[in-house]
Amino acid sequence: MKPDLWKLYRLMYSSRLFEEGVQRLWEKGLISGEMHLGTGEEAVTAGVMDHVKEGDALALDHRGTSALFMRGIDPVLLVKEFLGQPGGLCGGMGGHMHLFSPEFLAASSGIVGASGPAAVGFAISASRLRSGSIAVAFFGEGAMNQGMLMESMNLAAVWELPVLFVCKNNDWAITTQSQDVTRGDLLERARGLGLISKEVEGSSVEEVWQTAGESITNLRSGNKPVFLLARCIHIEGHFLGDPLIRLSRHPIKEGGKMAGPMIKALLKKKGASISEKTKVLKDIGGMAGEVIKKQDIKEQDPLFLTRQKLSVDKERLLNLENEISIEIEKIFTTVENKHSQEGGQA
């Protein structure tokens, strides 16, 4: 099997532009609450989703927009959902964390780790009703410490279910560095629960596509469930407006806001010893350093990396990008015009 890099780039680039469009709506205040984008993890999503076909099921987490987009759902339905319109995918009831599509057998959850049991259930149905079909669970490495996810891995292994567990590892669980709260090796952990464990470089769409493809082919013919660990980045952090991203982009402004109350707390009479306080400050300093490093991501951006490879045919690349940006723009202009005409509640 060899990947069609042009096709995969189309998936990734469309998804990126689509989510950047969503970001603009959020910034304008037209989307309420949180917004978790998948910008930066497109190679993982595209590399897996290109193998998903009719009859397969998707268990998505709070960051499921790009997977559904790549699955081929009408993007207008997604935008309308995010805007809370009755014509949205779920009538404005769910929002981006609760995207549900019976047509595509896709269910989402905003509860970390819940995609594990969801995928197992889909796989039970698949093995009885849709032989040869599979279920994919997407989740982050933060979810790996959630009991229900570990339990569902064992369950999938015990019942020999066709589940592909895809762990998108960006090293951070909101403001917690995953290495600080995780022990042991994740690949070993999944292996210990009876899964086939594989690691891929999540910024390489070819590598993800290759490994996911082999795994899915094997799952379709009844092989053991698979755990796929893929390193990735999240360009906008955990969610739009992520305080760590804001801190890394505007260290003086955002850091300044934090400093006052922190100094006040440090100077309070009763408390830990000076050496203990110094330890905490050192820890915060270390975290700030990690946060600033977070912004140095160009080399890990899957779009940047894939684009470099396709630059051999510059003309084709530019034409493709141009074509996609027109497609994506059209989605937003249609929905937005209607939205403003109908007073924001269309």
Place this chain on the structure above:
Amino acid sequence: MKKMGFAEAIDDALAMAMAEDENIIIFGEDVHALRMNIRVRFGMDRVLAAPISESAFLGAAVTAAMSGLKPVVEIMLVDFIGTAMDALLNHAAKVKFFSGGKWNVPLVIRAACGGWYGDGGQHEQSLWGWLAHIPGLKVVVPSNPADAGGLMLSALKDPDPVVFLEHKLLSDYWLEYMGSGGRKTVKFDIPSEGVRGMVPKKWHPVPLGTAEFIRKGQDITMISVGVGVHRALEAAEHLEKNGLFSSVLDLRSVSPLDKEKICEAVAQTGRMLVVDEDNCGFGLSGELAAVVLEENIQCKFARVCTETTIPYARHLEEKTLPNTDRIVKAAVRLMEK
């Protein structure tokens, strides 16, 4: 007296208690960031960042509390407590009973709750009625900074498990974190009295199970907690312009309930209007009706609650949660009954 924010008051009272009692420790997800200032003051070993393993760390908190510590466990949003429910339902709430009253679980579970910022039905629930349903659990829901600090102090001094719910609309950092994310393009209907207000110079415990009149009137008794108190107040002010005078009773704690004050308040007007952001059926609103019926107090009853899963779309969310307009209409109907 001095002025303080709602969220600041909770942490200030907590810090005061931590300075006095070294056995108080905090753990939960992201607490190294959420409680950065407490961590800076009291050190790393008193503020422990936990993995996303609620069933393990809440379960562990139960026995930590049984063996000498006073854990304050943070569950971020109360919606996430589902994964750790066994620790609360079958353990924290029952140890005292099972041990024949010999063993207490002095544990505080702290979680943000509530909606009004468009985050959907898995991040905006209230759930205080659901939690208070379990014998052995106490549940507090402050509506203003002074109560927030005072109730936190009481929760920390209590020998039994107390769930402390912090409404996101009143807590500036939670609303900034989950609602605006640094944007100036989104608006929220924030009750200013709840977000910032006068607090005592030194914190004193506000006893659990003591309701407080925020307003007195002879026609209708409105009863609520959290943001609902402010929505009820707004409705009461509106009704007053039309010659209808309402009392507003802030329960402050859902469990234990201040039954005496509730009965007294309802007896004064003969009309009870419950404003509850939590789910309607089998919850606080029905419980309040039972409390007065058991005391043979005659009254007309109405309730404005959340009746479905909270929709994501802001305009639908507004209609689903007990908004001022719904409260006013319910009050008018109650007068016509």
